[in-house]
Each structure stands twice: as structure tokens, then as C-alpha cells.
Amino acid sequence: MSSSRTSIPFGRPQIDDQELAAVNQVLESGILVHGEATPAFEERFAQRIGAPHAIAVSSCTAGMHLVLFCKGIGPGDKVAVPAMTHVATAHVVELCGAEPVFVDVDRESGNMLPDGLAAVAEGLSAVLVVHYLGLPADMDAVLATAAKHGFPVIEDCALAVDARYGEQKAGTLGLAGSFSFYPVKHMTSIEGGMVTTGDDELAAMLAARRAFGYDRTIGARTKPGIYDVNALGFNYRMSEVEAAVGLAQIDKLDYFQDVRARNFAILKEHLDEIDEVTVFEPVQGKARSSHYCLNAVLPEDGSVSRDKAVEHLREQGVGTSVHYPSAVPLFTYYKLKYGYDSGQFPVAEWLAAQTISLPVGPHVSEEDARRIGMAMKDAILHGKAG
Ligand SMILES: *Cc1c(COP(=O)(O)O)cnc(C)c1O
Numbered sequence: 189m190s191s192s193r194t195s196i197p198f199g200r201p202q203i204d205d206q207e208l209a210a211v212n213q214v215l216e217s218g219i220l221v222h223g224e225a226t227p228a229f230e231e232r233f234a235q236r237i238g239a240p241h242a243i244a245v246s247s248c249t250a251g252m253h254l255v256l257f258c259k260g261i262g263p264g265d266k267v268a269v270p271a272m273t274h275v276a277t278a279h280v281v282e283l284c285g286a287e288p289v290f291v292d293v294d295r296e297s298g299n300m301l302p303d304g305l306a307a308v309a310e311g312l313s314a315v316l317v318v319h320y321l322g323l324p325a326d327m328d329a330v331l332a333t334a335a336k337h338g339f340p341v342i343e344d345c346a347l348a349v350d351a352r353y354g355e356q357k358a359g360t361l362g363l364a365g366s367f368s369f370y371p372v373k374h375m376t377s378i379e380g381g382m383v384t385t386g387d388d389e390l391a392a393m394l395a396a397r398r399a400f401g402y403d404r405t406i407g408a409r410t411k412p413g414i415y416d417v418n419a420l421g422f423n424y425r426m427s428e429v430e431a432a433v434g435l436a437q438i439d440k441l442d443y444f445q446d447v448r449a450r451n452f453a454i455l456k457e458h459l460d461e462i463d464e465v466t467v468f469e470p471v472q473g474k475a476r477s478s479h480y481c482l483n484a485v486l487p488e489d490g491s492v493s494r495d496k497a498v499e500h501l502r503e504q505g506v507g508t509s510v511h512y513p514s515a516v517p518l519f520t521y522y523k524l525k526y527g528y529d530s531g532q533f534p535v536a537e538w539l540a541a542q543t544i545s546l547p548v549g550p551h552v553s554e555e556d557a558r559r560i561g562m563a564m565k566d567a568i569l570h571g572k573a574g
Contacts, residue, residue, distance in 0.1 A: 214432045228435060230242040237365075248368030253280040269316050270317070271293060281316070287526075290517045297475075298323070298535075322347045342362055343365035399424075455546060496570050506559070
């Protein structure tokens with residue numbers, strides 16, 4: 189049984205015989221790409237999210253880049269991005285030759301400030317909205333601003349598998365959503381991602397342009413090796429091995445999500461008793477979180493040392509992470525390129541400096557969750573002491 193010496197990593201992919209058998213089957217078949225697993229995975233995922241189309245890609249980053257590329261985002265364009273997110277959200281804008289316009293985030297959710305978006309909306313070509321740690325952003329406000337100014341909303345759903353906004357799931361709220369199947373996210377396909385959309389034309393474009401811009405109406409099955417290319421495209425395909433792993437994982441997703449919600453609730457109960465810790469509510473208005481992890485946010489004034497608290501947690505065998513380690517505009521690349529400075533994105537900077545992300549994934553037992561909660565209480569005491 190788990191003792192206080194057993195360590196709980198921040199994340200651990202849940203791989204068992206089902207994934208091993210699925211991978212073996214693909215490898216033995218000899219069909220490693222362009223097979224049946226990828227379309228089967230796309231169909232299952234689209235159904236799960238309630239999206240008319242799902243297009244499998246090699247990562248969430250590839251998916252977001254592909255959507256922007258298909259929308260013709262390029263030099264001279266500006267795309268709004270929250271200041272607190274994975275750097276991928278901003279990088280895909282840069283990769284198109286466009287400029288990210290950073291918007292600070294809300295101090296009660298970590299999501300892009302709707303007023304901040306409205307303030308920079310004039311002249312935007314798109315917004316990449318992030319559902320921070322799985323809590324959907326204020327999409328009514330974001331969509332209203334986008335509609336008023338006539339630009340598309342693209343959702344970064346990397347941590348938002350099954351997150352809800354009213355009756356809909358994340359990934360069906362804007363023009364398109366991009367999901368991540370990186371090993372420690374809600375479910376994995378090793379590397380991998382999925383773009384969801386309700387736009388038929390965009391779906392066809394995404395499918396063609398993830399694979400070199402092949403025109404499949406020429407040649408196809410009747411003339412092997414013959415095709416035309418009518419557009420510029422990438423190789424952003426998902427392999428059959430990855431899709432087979434994804435299919436096995438989606439079978440277990442209900443269980444994964446139940447454990448996440450349970451662990452989040454247990455941990456939150458413990459942390460709500462600690463005055464120095466802020467925990468964002470997982471249900472806010474129409475938004476219901478997919479519980480990627482529990483962010484314990486320490487006071488802005490630095491009265492609790494994160495380094496000391498994390499060190500104590502590590503000694504107690506509790507793995508942690510940080511989401512994310514810098515306001516994106518203050519990462520060196522962006523700082524040097526655009527001249528951003530500390531103090532311009534106060535909430536994002538607070539979260540970057542004072543957040544401890546705690547694990548709630550399916551590798552965390554109920555007993556572990558309680559242990560993490562207790563360890564946090566001690567960790568705060570350690571963090572406060574000198
Ligand atoms: C992990 C993450 C990504 C990147 O996902 P990949 O599948 O590794 O490309 C993008 N955005 C957010 C918010 C993430 O957390």
C-alpha cells in the first residue's frame with residue numbers, strides 16, 4: 189500500500205494491455221499511416237465532443253497552426269492570445285508571420301479578460317482563446333466581441349477535453365478547437381492532437397493541408413501513386429500507432445474524468461481551509477472545468493515562498509508542475525522581439541510566479557489526494573517560515 193515514501197508524480201500516462209495490444213496489432217499489420225485507426229479515432233472523438241468534424245493531427249500545436257494557416261493568417265495580421273498560456277498558443281501566430289496581441293487574464297479564473305479582448309479587438313484577424321487548465325473561458329463575451337468585429341474564434345482545448353460551457357463542450361464553441369494528446373494530458377496518443385470544427389469547408393481544407401495539400405479527387409485508388417496538389421500544406425498527420433493508442437484511451441476516458449473530478453474535489457476541500465491559497469472555482473457561470481490539475485495560487489505579495497513550499501512537497505513525495513512558468517510576453521523570445529516588460533500583465537505574472545500545480549490525474553488514488561492536501565498545509569507553513 190502507498191506509504192508516505194511512495195512518490196506521486198505530477199502526471200503519468202495510463203497505459204495497460206489494451207494499448208500494448210492495439211500498438212502490436214498496428215505494427216504487425218504493416219499499415220503505419222493512412223490506415224483505418226485514424227478515421228476511427230476521429231469519428232469517436234467527434235462523437236464524444238459533439239463536433240461535426242474531427243481531424244487528427246500530430247499535436248495540438250500543429251492543429252492550431254494548421255487552422256490559422258487555412259484561415260490565411262499571415263504577415264500584417266494580429267491575433268489575440270492570453271498572456272497566461274502554453275507558449276504554443278503564441279508560437280503558432282508567430283509561425284504564420286503574424287503578431288500575437290497579448291491580453292492579461294482574469295484573477296478568478298486565469299482566462300483571457302473579455303474586456304481586455306474588447307479593448308484590442310479593432311483590427312484583429314482572429315483570437316486564440318485558451319480554456320485555462322480546462323475551465324472554459326467566458327465564451328459568450330469572447331464570441332460577442334468576435335462577431336462585432338468579424339473575426340474567427342479558435343479554441344486552444346489542449347487541457348479542455350470534455351470541459352463544458354452550457355450545453356456544449358469546449359471545441360464546439362468557436363470556429364475550431366485544437367486538442368492535445370501529449371502523454372500527461374487528459375488522454376494520450378503518445379504525441380498527437382485533434383482539431384474539431386463545424387465548418388465543412390474548413391474541415392476539408394484541414395484534412396488536405398495536414399498532408400501536403402494533396403488533391404484526392406485525382407487518381408485516388410484507381411491510379412496508385414497519382415495525385416495533384418492544389419494547395420500548400422504540411423505533414424501534420426497522425427500515425428496509425430498513435431490513433432490506435434488514442435482509441436484505447438478514449439474507451440477509458442469516462443473513468444479518467446471521474447477520477448480527476450473526485451481528486452480535484454478532495455484536494456480543493458483541503459486547500460479551501462488554507463487562507464494563503466487561492467483555488468479557482470471549477471464551476472463558474474456556464475463553465476464547467478475538465479479538471480486538468482489543481483492550481484494552488486500563493487499570495488501575490490510573495491509572503492509564501494513557492495520554492496520552499498515545492499521543496500517540502502518534493503520531500504513528501506508530491507510531484508508538482510507550474511502552469512505556466514512565465515507570462516508568455518515575458519519569455520525571452522517575445523520580450524526581445526516586442527520589448528515587453530514586467531508589470532504589463534500583472535495577473536499572468538502573479539500566476540507564473542506563485543502557482544503550484546498539483547496532480548489530480550487517474551494515477552492519483554483517493555488516499556493520495558488526501559495526502560497531497562495534508563502535505564500542502566505543511567508546505568505553506570514551510571513557505572512562510574523565513
Ligand atoms: C500542452 C499545451 C499545448 C501544446 O500541446 P501539444 O500537443 O504538445 O502541441 C498547447 N496549449 C496548451 C494550453 C497546452 O497546455
